[in-house]
Amino acid sequence: MEVRMLNLGLEVERLRPQLTEAIEGVLASTQFIMGAPVKEFETEIAAYTGAKHAIGCNSGTDALMIAARALDLKEGDEVITTPFTFFATVEPLLHLGVKAVFVDIDPETFNMNVDEVAPRINSRTKAIIPVHLFGQAVDMDPLVTLAAEHDLAIVEDVAQAFGADYQGNKLGTIGDIGCLSFFPSKNLGAYGDGGMMLTDDDEMAEKLRMLRNHGARKKYHNEVAGYNSRLDTLQAAILRTKLPHLDWCNARRLEAATYYSEALAEVEGLSVPATRDYGTHVFHQYTLRVNGGRRDELQESLKVKGVSTEIYYPVAIHKLEPFADFGYELPEAERAAAEVLSLPIGPDLTREEQDYVIQAIKESLS
Template sequence: MIPMVDLKTQYLALREEIDRGILQALEATQFILGPNVRAFEEEAAAYLGTGHAVSVASGTDALHLALIAAGIKPGDEVITSPFTFIATAEAILYVGAQPVFVDIDPHTFNLDPERVAAAITPRTRAILPVHLFGQPADMDALTKLAEHHGLTMVEDCAQSFGAQSGRRQTGTMGAAGCFSFFPSKNLGCYGDGGLISTDSADMAEHLRVLRNHGSWQRYHHSELGYNSRLDEIQAVILRIKLKHIDDFNKGRRRVAQRYSQALATIEGVTPPHEAVAGEHVYHQYTLLSPHRDKIMSALQAAGIASAVYYPIPLHQQDVFAAEYHGVQLPIAEHVASQCLSLPVYPELADADVDRILEAIRACLA
């Protein structure tokens, strides 16, 4: 079986260092906000090129706390994508704000800046772009919009650690960047974990209070806070993996380029588009095909995993059904009906990529 992602192979390659680091953390017995958490935050900030990095318990928490720290309040509108994981919209709802879904670019699957511009109202307070599948959103256009209208930008970087827009890392172009370290991510831990990047010292300090029960000093609580702290053992793992993230991303790009070169010659599939202005890190390799179900069945029969991210756009989810009844976002709906993600991970061998391609080619012959 060729899986969507092979976490075991990656672990085995780093096992000696990871196991040693975990044992040292166990012996130190500083499990909450310990030295590895502090070191990881410093190392992540240096890698991203941002002033501060504040770790939290998950990518969802990163979005939630970043919106609070950015001052988004009940009644505010936040423009975002309908073609993403639901955590993006959940975080907006958590702060009492209103998600405003606008349609996506048909090539990158990210927010379309022209549609964002058309959706801005007097209640709009923020834009929340998603760097979907590791492809940076059009940050130049979105940043100009935000600056022109006085809006806050919070980036959803859950799938884009190490991706670049121009020469800047995703997560460094807005008020805050929100990362997930779910195990299958480009930089993943062995449980849940998240991070918020920001150049604002005031926001970083506020985030540290929010993640720790609203406490700036033990048993002193200045506001309603949350229990959202990265585990010390997960920080050990992330520190080790961070040293390899560029190689991990190069491996993903190698696989993606092999896929795209071959798929461009196969009728009935459209490989993902890579925008010239950014560097895609391929958290997912997602093609489009009207023959999606047929391809999935052929891959399954050949012992090859595949997945659909995401089959139902957010505006069509049950949780939004009443409020967004009748709303049509045709590009997101079309992409959701045809998208198919193939296995992509740094350790995927060229021979296995070719085996996947041959199964697709034979299916569509």
């Protein structure tokens, strides 16, 4: 049997009639840039999340970049974030000459250890970027308190956790700006690139809209150097079609994750994902720890048996070349990079496939 990490072909077949209708509607309109589906999708995302404003853009990476620009981050400023994330979280900081200040992670959730944030705050600190990794919320209350005390902005990186809650509030609506990614593999994925920015601040929303469109509020009246980062109409139409199915898809992911954990919890050498009761987990990834230095061995064995796996992430960001001279020692992030292994998961994953994966793991570790 072959088990893929995520089988988008099954999703396409499940939604083909609705997707075809949406795509043909865009073709008929010929409004390929900023057509009606873009505004309609923004309105629907705002309603789904409870955010006052939802502003579409070209990608989750662009969402983070535009957010950093809208906050006027500049060379010499510092931003506190996690070293265990995708590189896009810190790319805007490198572009702007802003120093990324890393705190270590919670070894159970892989999210930033919020207890380590306060000691890192100084007069140069301007913002905090919590990353809701693998689908689970960072504990936001301590960060909100710190941000209020020190006049800091919070930019939530929700690329992997769209649809998850923290104490009843959708992730992306707790900080000043929430950044979403619609990369195809995400829980709500486009069939190309796409992103979104959430905010409740009217003035901030205006800046975000301006920056995504060449720095212009009015066509040909450019105020600053912005970006060509509009969400295109075709992707908006596809995402509108998929949005009503998001909660079902996330529930299916949770069911699959629960099934894995119940079967693997007692397997020697493995640690199953931890969850926290302050929020929901939408399991963008189901990520194990493989203890005893056997992660790579297990991955290779599963590959031979036809089971796809991924390592998110094999190197903690503070160990990458742009940050190598900073001298960070963050042992939990480094240990996670050596031990994590993500299994196939998605709304269309079958019990038969899961049983095969589970048995393959047990055989490989026996």
